[in-house]
Amino acid sequence: MCGIAGWVDFARPVDRDVARAMTDTMARRGPDAEGVWIADHVALGHRRLSVIDLEGGCQPMTSGETPGSRAALTYSGETYNFQELRSQLVSLGHSFTTRSDTEVVLRAYLQWGPALVTRLEGIYAFAVWDQDKEELLLVRDRMGVKPLYYAETPSGVLFGSEPKAILAHPAFKAVLDAEGLRDILSVAKVPGHAIFRGMREVPAGCTVRVNRAGLTEDRYWQLEVADHTDSLERTVHTVRELLESVVEQQMISDVPLCTLLSGGLDSSSLTALAAQVSRAKGQGRIRSCSVSDPDLDGTAGEGANEDHIYARLLAEHVGSLHSELPLRAPDLLDPALRSSVLKAYDLPIAKGDEHASLHLLFDIVRQHSTVALSGECGDEVFGGYRWQRQEDVVLSSTFPWVYEGRQNYQGNDGVFTPDLLAKLDLDTYERDCHSAAVAEISAGDRIADPTEARYREVTYLALTRHAQVLFDRKDRMSMACGLEVRVPFADHRLVEYTFNVPWAMKSFDGREKSLLRAAMKDLLPEAVAQRIKTPYPSIRADAYNRTLRERLAAVILDGSSPLAPLLSSATQARVRGQGAAALESGMSRAALETTLQLDDWLRTYDVDVVL
Structure with a gap:
């Protein structure tokens, strides 16, 4: 790149x-x-x-x-x-x-x-x-x-x-x-x-x-709704053939290459396929890299993240040269790192710990590899997210990940002024964006079953909206370290083929990513192949959230902040009286992160605000 x-x-x-x-x-x-x-x-x-x-x-x-x-x-x-x-x-x-x-x-x-x-x-x-x-x-x-x-x-x-x-x-x-x-x-x-x-x-x-x-x-290119006539057996076989072809093609490089291995189904599948290609071509053992730390939580508060256990299991199974990057909350709060992340992204972000962890990981990976294969888009392609499978969420009239739980900036605890929130009207904006997106494919005109048509729309939204955020994140954080990251699951041939596979076939055994699991089961350890999806690991240390609140409280009390004209007077008054404790309720971590980043971004990039 x-x-x-x-x-x-x-x-x-x-x-x-x-x-x-x-x-x-x-x-x-x-x-x-x-x-x-x-x-x-x-x-x-x-x-x-x-x-x-x-x-x-x-x-x-x-x-x-x-x-x-x-x-x-x-x-x-x-x-x-x-x-x-x-x-x-x-x-x-x-x-x-x-x-x-x-x-x-x-x-x-x-x-x-x-x-x-x-x-x-x-x-x-x-x-x-x-x-x-x-x-x-x-x-x-x-x-x-x-x-x-x-x-x-x-x-x-x-x-x-x-x-x-x-x-x-x-x-x-x-x-x-x-x-x-x-x-x-x-x-x-x-x-x-x-x-x-x-x-x-x-x-x-x-x-x-x-x-x-x-x-x-x-x-010049657009996903199109079409009939899928292949049997389940043929579909599984085609998915495997496509993945083998794509991974082999994307391993072409004149510089060292590795895989980013989380221990999940997507990255494990890519690592197993890459190891197979490397052996067949006499290129030796493939390298794999992952993140490991007890401060990380991939189960939304239900315990410590176990990704590294499965990553080690897969690495041993395929014989990769595996390395781990330990991460702790203080590392991700380092002001110099946060500044580097912002300058790499050029925009405020809601998940600062995820971006910071990727930046640190890629900095380490770049010491031994110039190219990496990553599992982005596997969930979008094969249906790995909960909001792709839960029917009441799927059938909602907005982006399903919004319905499942958008980080809301409105209400009495909102940080911005009521007038600004009324002008932005985020709910209407998101509904309008959703309507425009689904109109691009008109699935209901081609698919008789309205539920199946909606599942196709959700897949389209995942591929054309949700995946874009992940691509942006991976590109900015990797390229800031001079690392090229390739995403085999986003190959347009695989995307085109799987897009029109009926949802009942994509989830034929009642589980997420049934097709991928079936296509890859012979190359993966049973524990990895049958593993339930966990979210991207995030910091669960209380000290991390406390530091975010303290930093935002300082911004709110700073009259010179470019955010000052946008801030709710009620929130300002509460912070003056209670300090950071005033932000303990009513603001999610994503809201804290985005607001802090917005202040830093406006200052760093000397942005004029014209609302």
Whole structure:
């Protein structure tokens, strides 16, 4: 993976120093090399993390100066089928000077133009400047695993892998408006929204074209409701075949690779498959890494987390070289770490301990590996969440994870002013976002059974909204450490196939992730294969929550805080009288975390609040 940035300005020359400044904001995404390319009205920047063809593949990459085939590319990600595409392109008369997938993508554009996106398999975000057309093409992968942001200007566009790249351009000012604050405080991830006013995220499976006529956003991939005609036996077999193919394909690397092993069904399946591939190719033992600590709780208060026990069991079973990172509450509260997490994410977050733990883990993993396989999207694909299985939750008229328990900022104990909460109207906002999301697939028009249609909608919401939050988290925390994380369960071929499997078949034995369990049972220890899903481990130490309350109380009492105009006078009065004890009820940990992060974010990024 890498970091890309740049801009197009059809009214004036671009500035190399500004392009370099935009690119350098993402130095940690690409510690191995950097480059800036300037021509006419465009600047392309690149920070490289070398994974394939370490000597070649430097960027931005250009095609030469032959009229009709002049193009330049800045690219982040991995095109897993680049070797097959390379062979096709050679047969069509193209020649190559590197072994990189970057050159394959560039040559594919020269051959097929914007239609190249339908041929790519992988996780990627890139920008191609077509000199002959005077047109910029921005592309994001089908599932939105790799990020790409842009901001339209009166005479062109700014773009970057992260918001910080766009913020480094003098033409863009960080402003938070009501829509952005709704996105921060709600649990509805809206494709395209980017929090900062005037900035957008290229939606998953979309392209953006920019030329003198303006800007056009187009979708090139969409999940579609269709009939599933395979038997249960055939479906289980196909899932296994797809997983084996995907994992083998995603293990292509010229640098050390490991797996992130929690001991759950998803990560254990990937580790077992990766170990199988490694043995078959004579590559030795696969590395695996996990987190371990008694301060962590993966069972919502019902006892200490036991993930590390199952991770060790799986590692021993498949013979991986396993390492553990011990975490304790004080580690995750370290101000320097919290600041690093915020600057990596560019946005306030509700689960600070999870992001901090990932940042620490990835920092350790990067000492021995440059690439890691992770189990993100396994729950979304196979139905692992409780809110995907509990019928009353599934049949609710909003996002099921909202119905199950949104962290509510409203009410007498709310930290924000009643007028602000009324203006934001988060409940209506989330309902409207939900209605817009389910309208994208119209499952009820294709599926006669309304309950099955709703299960299909919930799967769609999980894949297009919920998974995006996980992809963002994993990308930012890993790339802040110069680590590339790949997500085999998000491969679009696996997603397309499993999406239309009826819910009764997905849960044929009455358990979560029945299909995956059946497909992988011969490769896993019985205890791991039959293990009940547990949530992502979070800190359960009382001292952690107490510290959050103390820090937020200090913010509330700080008249210079940028949050001050937004805070409830009643809450301010209670904190003045009772101190941090005033926050012991009425605010969840997620609310504490988000509010603290919001204050820090407004200060750090010098954000103007215009509500």
